[in-house]
Amino acid sequence: MANRSYLYSLDNRPASYADRPGTIGGLSEWPYDVPFIYRLLMSADPQRCASLISDGLDGSPVPLHAISAPFDAGFERVSRFAAIVKTLIALPEPEPATAAAPPPENDKPTIARQVLQWLGVGTAPAEAAEAPEAVAATKPTTVGSGYLREALDETLTFLEENRDDYLLLETVELDVMSESDPDALRALVGAEIERCRHVGAAFDALPADITEAAKLLRQAAAASAPAPLDAFHGLRFDDAFDNTRTGETECPLGLAWTDVLYFAPSDREEFQARE
DSSP: OOOOOEEEEEESSOOSSOOOOEEEEEHHHTTTOOOOHHHHOOOOOOEEEOOOSSSEETTEEOOOEEEEHHHHHHHHHHHHHHHHHHHHHSSSOOOOOOOOOOOSSSOOOHHHHHHHHHTOOOOOOOHTTTOOOOOOOOOOOOOOOOHHHHHHHHHHHHHHHOOOOOEEEEEHHTTTTTOHHHHHHHHHHHHHHHHHHHHHHHTTTTTTSHHHHHHHHHHHHHSSSOTGGGGGGTTOOOOTOOOOTTEEEESSSOOOOOOOOOOOOOOOOHHHHHO
């Protein structure tokens, strides 16, 4: 079984394993990673909270942590990001760079050129080759595909239908792959909170104008950019946006949604009934 990150919607910020929400529902899970869209959803005021998946390791009670964030603010960010990506898809491809013509060695005509001019032949072939070639105008093309557009629309529809007060991001399964010490596990959750905040800072750095935001997002995804825009580096906006199996992308968007997850934490009523 793959170790996963898990995303839930719920109506509280759990202070302990026993502090169960009145409502909780699954949203998504992702193997061996926390995809970009999870971090964007969690980027508005992420806070450490109690894990609802487990309260111990190897049968021993250990305080384990997760991340909580307000749902509405995260959903608003994802909605705008989806609009920016759709605008990016419709942008014309950037025109290819053309090599500049080399500067002339001097302003005086060479002897060969002067002789050809006297003969009425014109410019010598070698010198004519120095002139830059004309570049055909680039026609607007789409970077992405209908599949990416559909995935963005499905994302917004699913999240809208599964709204609650808070989001819960569980990374316990990922964290225990490298650590077992309680303090080290707590630190890993803290590091993930900082990554969520970094994605939020990158989102806030995009221009208010949606076309300019799309252009900057495309640039930052394609090439290294200074912080915080480096959070976008490696994202893809074509059919390979989540294709990690073949290695086409190492930075998945994470547009896969389901309310049936491997772990289904119990709500307050179910939890109390078992106690």
